[in-house]
Amino acid sequence: MRTDEQITSRPTDPEAPNVIPGRYRQVAVASVPTLDPAWLTEHFTDREVYFRTRFVVARHEGRVALVEVDRKPSDDLFTLTISARVLAGADDCAVVVDETVDTAVPSQLAAAAERFPGVRCVVVEGSYSHVSFILNPAxxxxxxxxxxxxxxxxxxxxxxxxxxxxxxxxxxxxxxxxxxxxxxxxxxxxxxxxxxxxxxxxxxxxxxxxxxxxxxxxxxxxxxxxxxxxxxxxxxxxxxxxxxxxxxxxxxxxxxxxxxxxxxxxxxxxxxxxxxxxxxxxxxxxxxxxxxxxxxxxxxxxxxxxxxx
Ligand SMILES: [Zn+2]
Structure with missing residues (x-):
């Protein structure tokens, strides 16, 4: 079950252009009571997640924040996170809900992001309700x-x-x-x-x-x-x-x-x-x-x- 990705994944550079998940399974969605960055960091640390989860789109009252988690290497289906960081806070995120967008295709994510010029992180809920994002679209x-x-x-x-x-x-x-x-x-x-x-x-x-x-x-x-x-x-x-x-x-x-x-x-x-x-x-x-x-x-x-x- 263990993949290289789990062992070798390094924190994402929050300033890197065009950060796009390769697989929607890496992106989890969670409803949370607040999008306060400190709260998110603490909440998603030492928390059980699906073994593929690397990013969490935290949702609260129609707004979102993007969190990245580091996991303990594990052969199990679920594992614990070691740490978490907010890659894009609520003020830096926009959401596109459009079932015609295939979130596996970078150019489709980029096209969705064009609807929000200047926004750092565009989260897209697209075809089959898959959720993904593009961070720092360029x-x-x-x-x-x-x-x-x-x-x-x-x-x-x-x-x-x-x-x-x-x-x-x-x-x-x-x-x-x-x-x-x-x-x-x-x-x-x-x-x-x-x-x-x-x-x-x-x-x-x-x-x-x-x-x-x-x-x-x-x-x-x-x-x-x-x-x-x-x-x-x-x-x-x-x-x-x-x-x-x-x-x-x-x-x-x-x-x-x-x-x-x-x-x-x-x-x-x-x-x-x-x-x-x-x-x-x-x-x-x-x-x-x-x-x-x-x-x-x-x-x-x-x-x-x-x-x-
Ligand atoms: Zn010609």
């Missing part, structure tokens, strides 16, 4: 650059789906930086071009004042403006042997010199992930595996400090 903020429409922001959607299950990645918060392709066109043309060519049909692609053609339908050539990426330009070359006037929509153009924590997609990347100083790039039609690989690269380069206990 998630990595990834700038996600993409262009819409056509369609919804697909890459943003994919990143959020990957992060929603990333139990082993440090906490990440995505900061969308979305550019509207219709505004790009408006910025380039005072008057809408009479004929407009876009790569394919998609939702939200209505352009008042322009006759719209779709490149993937290989329509008869007109004197149009292409609203598309370099790949569309190449396809146009192949179809018609000419280079149209073009408004570039490739999100790569919005990368900045230091884009260590930036993610975007590019029409010219066929597969895999490219990572440069300006950002990390996945293919236009990236798979979830490629998105996951890109996130891993960004997280590793950023050297996110976190304690996953």
């Amino acid at each position: 998630p990595l903020r990834i700038r996600l650059v993409d262009v819409v429409p056509p369609g919804r922001a697909k890459l943003l959607d994919q990143v959020q789906r990957v992060l929603a299950t990333a139990e082993d990645l440090p906490p990440v918060v995505v900061v969308p930086d979305l550019v509207d392709s219709r505004q790009l066109l408006a910025a380039a043309h005072d008057v809408p071009p009479r004929d407009l060519l876009i790569p394919c049909r998609g939702s939200g692609m209505d352009f008042p004042g322009s006759a719209v053609s779709f490149l993937d339908e290989r329509p008869p050539e007109r004197d149009w403006t292409l609203l598309g990426c370099e790949r569309s330009n190449q396809i146009h070359q192949w179809f018609y042997g000419s280079t149209p006037e073009r408004v570039d929509i490739c999100p790569r153009q919005w990368l900045k010199p230091d884009g260590r924590s930036t993610l975007t997609r590019c029409c010219l990347l066929q597969e895999g992930v490219e990572s440069e100083r300006t950002g990390t790039v996945v293919p236009w039609g990236a798979s979830l595996a490629e998105v996951r690989a890109a996130l891993e690269i960004i997280v590793e380069r950023a050297e996110v400090a976190w304690t996953h206990i």
